[in-house]
Amino acid sequence: MTRAVLERINKVEPAVHSFITVTEDIALKQAEKADELLCKEETTPLTGIPVLIKDVMCTQGTRTTCASRMLENFIPPYNATVVEKLNQCGTVMVGKSNMDEFAMGSSTENSAFFPTHNPWDVDRVPGGSSGGSAAAIAADEALFALGSDTGGSIRQPAGFCSVVGLKPTYGRVSRFGLVAFASSLDQIGPFTKDITDCALVLNAIAGQDSRDSTSSPRPVPDYTRALIPDLHGIRLGVPQEFFGAGIQPDVREILESAIKKLEELGASINRDISLPHTRYALAVYYIIAPSEASTNLARYDGVKYGFSYRDAETMWDNMDATRQFGFGPEVKRRIMLGTYALSAGYYDAYYLKAQKVRTLIREDYARAFEKCDALITPSSPSVPFKLGEKVDDPLQMYLSDICTIPANIAGIPGISIPAGFSDGLPVGMQIMAPQFGEEILLRTAFAYEQATEWHLKKPQVKL
Amino acid sequence: MALSREEVEHIARLARLGITEADKDKFCDQLSNILEQFQTLEEVDTNNVLPTAQVTDRQNSMREDNILPSLPQDAVLSNAPWREQEYFRVRAVLEE
Numbered sequence: 239m240t241r242a243v244l245e246r247i248n249k250v251e252p253a254v255h256s257f258i259t260v261t262e263d264i265a266l267k268q269a270e271k272a273d274e275l276l277c278k279e280e281t282t283p284l285t286g287i288p289v290l291i292k293d294v295m296c297t298q299g300t301r302t303t304c305a306s307r308m309l310e311n312f313i314p315p316y317n318a319t320v321v322e323k324l325n326q327c328g329t330v331m332v333g334k335s336n337m338d339e340f341a342m343g344s345s346t347e348n349s350a351f352f353p354t355h356n357p358w359d360v361d362r363v364p365g366g367s368s369g370g371s372a373a374a375i376a377a378d379e380a381l382f383a384l385g386s387d388t389g390g391s392i393r394q395p396a397g398f399c400s401v402v403g404l405k406p407t408y409g410r411v412s413r414f415g416l417v418a419f420a421s422s423l424d425q426i427g428p429f430t431k432d433i434t435d436c437a438l439v440l441n442a443i444a445g446q447d448s449r450d451s452t453s454s455p456r457p458v459p460d461y462t463r464a465l466i467p468d469l470h471g472i473r474l475g476v477p478q479e480f481f482g483a484g485i486q487p488d489v490r491e492i493l494e495s496a497i498k499k500l501e502e503l504g505a506s507i508n509r510d511i512s513l514p515h516t517r518y519a520l521a522v523y524y525i526i527a528p529s530e531a532s533t534n535l536a537r538y539d540g541v542k543y544g545f546s547y548r549d550a551e552t553m554w555d556n557m558d559a560t561r562q563f564g565f566g567p568e569v570k571r572r573i574m575l576g577t578y579a580l581s582a583g584y585y586d587a588y589y590l591k592a593q594k595v596r597t598l599i600r601e602d603y604a605r606a607f608e609k610c611d612a613l614i615t616p617s618s619p620s621v622p623f624k625l626g627e628k629v630d631d632p633l634q635m636y637l638s639d640i641c642t643i644p645a646n647i648a649g650i651p652g653i654s655i656p657a658g659f660s661d662g663l664p665v666g667m668q669i670m671a672p673q674f675g676e677e678i679l680l681r682t683a684f685a686y687e688q689a690t691e692w693h694l695k696k697p698q699v700k701l
Numbered sequence: 702m703a704l705s706r707e708e709v710e711h712i713a714r715l716a717r718l719g720i721t722e723a724d725k726d727k728f729c730d731q732l733s734n735i736l737e738q739f740q741t742l743e744e745v746d747t748n749n750v751l752p753t754a755q756v757t758d759r760q761n762s763m764r765e766d767n768i769l770p771s772l773p774q775d776a777v778l779s780n781a782p783w784r785e786q787e788y789f790r791v792r793a794v795l796e797e
Binding site for chain 2: 311313315316408409448451452454517518520521522525532536541542544548552553554555556557559561563565570571574577588591592593594595596597598600632633636648649673
């Protein structure tokens with residue numbers, strides 16, 4: 239299986255560009271070990287399964303770049319907890335995937351190295367920031383992948399590439415070894431080809447970790463037990479704010495058919511659900527995330543690791559130059575925004591205000607979940623856009639996360655699953671559930687998947 | 702909410718970010734545009750609303766104060782751009 243995947247990578251990579259690093263040697267070694275385990279029948283459901291890791295998670299001895307010049311040659315001396323957990327399951331790492339630099343972006347065009355192309359139409363973006371992971375799963379370059387999601391970086395590309403992408407509840411999966419972007423929003427989750435795989439990977443990576451004090455002590459259930467193809471008794475809410483003017487008509491239509499299908503499967507549909515503060519979520523996010531990022535990225539000073547400029551006279555000039563040449567434009571933009579929002583005289587007006595509106599958004603969701611078990615929305619307001627279409631307009635790019643950002647603000651889980659196509663381009667359906675409601679989310683997704691065939695459709699990658 | 706060039710320079714200095722003259726103009730425009738969008742938050746009444754800094758609802762997360770092995774010194778220094786024996790080397794911090 240590993241050989242087949244490596245061959246496939248060789249074949250489609252020239253068109254898709256999902257990988258920053260292909261780890262063929264490691265993969266073959268791990269595959270051999272998996273064979274031994276299989277002979278001894280000491281297996282887990284993931285033994286021998288080829289996986290791709292987003293290049294924002296530390297892999298001991300394997301370059302971890304965050305798609306940044308700053309970390310182009312950084313070789314972590316330890317593994318992220320999720321990588322450690324997968325290793326214990328006997329998985330096979332085939333590589334590290336491309337992304338927007340430091341996970342900041344919605345199209346993977348902010349990679350310092352090269353953009354990733356959408357396998358469904360190579361002139362279009364795969365979404366982002368985990369675009370490499372999403373595109374690779376769609377193009378069969380791995381059997382599953384890990385991504386990270388701060389404002390939609392798993393769900394939006396999953397929707398764009400017609401694969402399954404889950405952002406678990408904040409705290410469900412350890413963030414130890416995930417290069418920090420916005421620490422109160424970041425969460426790791428799986429990209430898979432179907433919901434059953436999603437549940438299996440979540441089983442493997444969830445759980446408390448003494449090295450991440452925000453990870454939850456809640457016991458991890460067997461998520462495969464939630465896979466029930468029937469929705470009788472399930473109350474689904476359709477929040478009106480996610481079906482307004484900002485959403486493309488074809489996306490809206492496809493979502494309406496999906497909602498009808500969910501109703502046929504037994505769910506009751508409540509359209510009288512309102513999340514009135516949704517319209518402020520984008521502003522809240524683009525204050526909180528850059529603020530936390532400006533603090534987190536202060537560590538890149540050219541001293542301990544990473545790119546280091548040393549030709550200037552003084553330490554400070556070297557540090558300024560290290561950061562000037564090490565970071566790309568979007569990362570700089572967010573550091574500037576965050577530094578401004580946290581600076582003396584503006585803290586109350588921006589950061590504190592955003593944190594207060596964050597409370598109101600959380601309360602919106604708490605109220606909604608009194609009336610329903612899960613919420614149905616699009617994963618993004620549009621189908622995948624063209625490469626280059628939004629690179630010069632940061633605000634337009636930010637708007638592409640409008641459907642996914644609220645879940646990070648509220649700390650709740652969200653999943654994007656294939657819901658259909660508009661002129662051959664994928665449309666994703668997002669399902670959101672209350673904190674630690676992954677089971678209801680997986681059950682809803684599974685029932686829909688079993689009743690439809692979208693997840694079986696494969697892109698013909700134009701080589 | 703327009704940012705002046707001086708403000709952009711000030712923020713860049715706070716962030717220890719070297720920027721070119723062309724960047725300054727670009728940041729003036731782009732950041733001003735983005736900040737203008739943030740003005741919508743002013744409509745929201747947040748009197749008596751407590752800020753949310755984290756969403757776990759957990760208090761402190763404590764563990765026993767046991768001594769555990771750390772990474773070996775060589776591993777920690779393995780990515781150092783400039784190293785001298787067991788130290789990270791930097792240019793003089795204190796000026797003459």
